[in-house]
């Protein structure tokens with residue numbers, strides 16, 4: 299008789315998509331911590347490449363120059379939700395990749411097909427090498443392109459108003475109007491590449507407009523529990 303109680307050896311993959319300001323990074327991190335899973339912030343890789351383009355003097359408007367910046371792009375990221383870091387070579391860029399001058403060019407970088415296919419492979423490699431029982435991967439195209447076969451696929455949304463209010467609380471160095479305009483224009487640019495506003499087939503939408511942080515984490519955790527019949531410790 300086959301042994302029905304064999305432990306699952308392949309990590310559980312939780313894919314979370316959503317627009318900027320939906321809370322997907324902080325929610326994904328908290329959910330990963332709750333389940334003892336790893337956490338992969340894919341936007342950080344696009345940002346790190348954008349940092350390299352800016353610092354290396356590559357022309358961000360020239361797709362060939364951006365593609366050339368992938369050559370020797372030595373990227374590493376912490377997937378432990380408690381020890382987050384982003385490095386390019388030996389340089390710690392954890393804070394630098396959030397600077398407005400990097401954020402301003404990241405959509406142009408993310409539009410280049412060679413960048414998307416290179417980073418998609420990188421994400422699959424990082425996710426596949428986790429030694430944890432699962433991995434939460436968040437970004438814009440995770441449920442549709444990077445991990446369409448994930449065990450759990452969630453689209454985390456919030457109204458534009460709520461997302462702007464949250465972003466503006468996070469970024470105290472710029473006015474609320476500037477933050478709102480940047481977010482709107484990044485949404486516009488990013489949505490030309492990936493449709494992260496509507497859920498693909500089989501993807502569960504969690505709308506956090508009227509939820510606080512803890513409620514959002516609880517709701518996402520419930521979806522994971524239901525979909526995997528797994529209880530959080």
Ligand code: DC
Pocket residue numbers: 318340341342344345404405408436437438439440484488491492
């Ligand atoms: O989530 P974020 O703001 O850190 O993402 C930075 C940029 O990277 C965002 O403008 C769009 C792009 N991105 C993407 O195209 N695909 C992903 N999986 C993640 C991010």
